[in-house]
Amino acid sequence: MSTNERRKKEIKEMKQEIIEAAVQLFLSDGYENVSMRKIAKKIQYSPTAIYNYFASKEEILKQLLMNGYSIFLNSLKEGVAKSEEDALSRLKASLNAYIHFGLSHPDYYRLIFIENLHLLQKIIIDEDDRTKGFQLLTELVAEAMNEGVLKKNEVQLVSQSLWASLHGITALLITFPDFGWSDFDGLIRFQVEAMIKGVS
Amino acid sequence: MSTNERRKKEIKEMKQEIIEAAVQLFLSDGYENVSMRKIAKKIQYSPTAIYNYFASKEEILKQLLMNGYSIFLNSLKEGVAKSEEDALSRLKASLNAYIHFGLSHPDYYRLIFIENLHLLQKIIIDEDDRTKGFQLLTELVAEAMNEGVLKKNEVQLVSQSLWASLHGITALLITFPDFGWSDFDGLIRFQVEAMIKGVS
DNA sequence: TTAATTTAATTTACGCTGTTAATTGTACAC
DNA sequence: GTGTACAATTAACAGCGTAAATTAAATTAA
Secondary structure, eight states: OHHHHHHHHHHHHHHHHHHHHHHHHHHHHOGGGOOHHHHHHHTTSOGGGGGGTOSSHHHHHHHHHHHHHHHHHHHHHHHHHTSOSSHHHHHHHHHHHHHHHHHHSHHHHIIIIIIOHHHHTTOOOOTTTTOOHHHHHHHHHHHHHHTTSSOOOOHHHHHHHHHHHHHHHHHHHHHOTTSOOSOHHHHHHHHHHHHHHHTO | OHHHHHHHHHHHHHHHHHHHHHHHHHHHHOGGGOOHHHHHHHTTSOGGGGGGTOSSHHHHHHHHHHHHHHHHHHHHHHHHHTSOSSHHHHHHHHHHHHHHHHHHSHHHHIIIIIIOHHHHTTOOOOTTTTOOHHHHHHHHHHHHHHTTSSOOOOHHHHHHHHHHHHHHHHHHHHHOTTSOOSOHHHHHHHHHHHHHHHTO
């Protein structure tokens, strides 16, 4: 039946319309201030119409998390791709890319890594985007150890420590912008150097 | 007038009763799930009675933050006091005490340092408790630099970098307990060592 | 001691939230 | 054309933070 297929397309389009409205509202108003009714109003539907496409508000949130995480992964990969080819440069590039993503997409960072980290496990990025962020980091760490630019150690342990420091600087700069940070860029550079030195 | 003074005492007691109920509920149900109505029910008052003592729910939150921050400061000071007397030991003790506070009071840590960090500036701890947490850290860093166990550098920059890494490990362990952390205690030890080495 | 005044507590109410249930309208199959 | 499936709407529920009006109790003044 062609009507069936067209219907499927319509469902997909409607879902798309909903999450586009949701993203826009959440970027401007902040996530917690966006209600189902506001989303519905933006797309000119009644509030409960949305429930034909998403079971709950949390399901929309999950979709937003997927989108944000996809952008996050691309940022990391781009950062690494643009770097020099040696293992240390690639590792540093990934660290800088992580922080840079947070600072240029604070709402997404907050949503993914601060407020809903526990939901991340359940979210599978589509298809070939399987290389998750942390796996990328562990690969770069292992690479650096193999090339001898990083002291050999448990790869998981070192990667987790690096992630922790990355998250710390990013989360603090985002959630506490009015703290008297010495010098934004200087602090970031110092932190990245300290992280590398710390595990070297 | 003695009636006036007695009244002041009653107000203080009522406030105390309210925040005690609020703390209990928030510790068991999680902060966002505690409503004014639930607090009121617990202390056997009507919901709006609370508004004679706290202007809003946020004012109760601020009180909780103050309590939590007070516990936090005491934990830090205790940790330092119990350590060896040399500057490096004292600094390490403060780092460990920070993480330990987060792990033993995850709800308070989440409330203060993850969800409401921006409110922290406005909160002044009572009386002689003026030594704020970050100031304590900077003092220990300066001390360590003066004793020559830490490379001389901008004290603010180093302290902020250390705080960032502390926050990172603490926040991640709290908000993502189900992530496959190599070895909780081992990771913490490694992180503290890496932090010190990074700024040495 | 009684009357007037202050003030603490309650009830009522408003506008919001996420979500369920019942209802309406419309496009399709037979 | 009639019956059925289903998308969208309206109505409704239980909850939220909080403002306003009202009641009740305590304190002060006469």
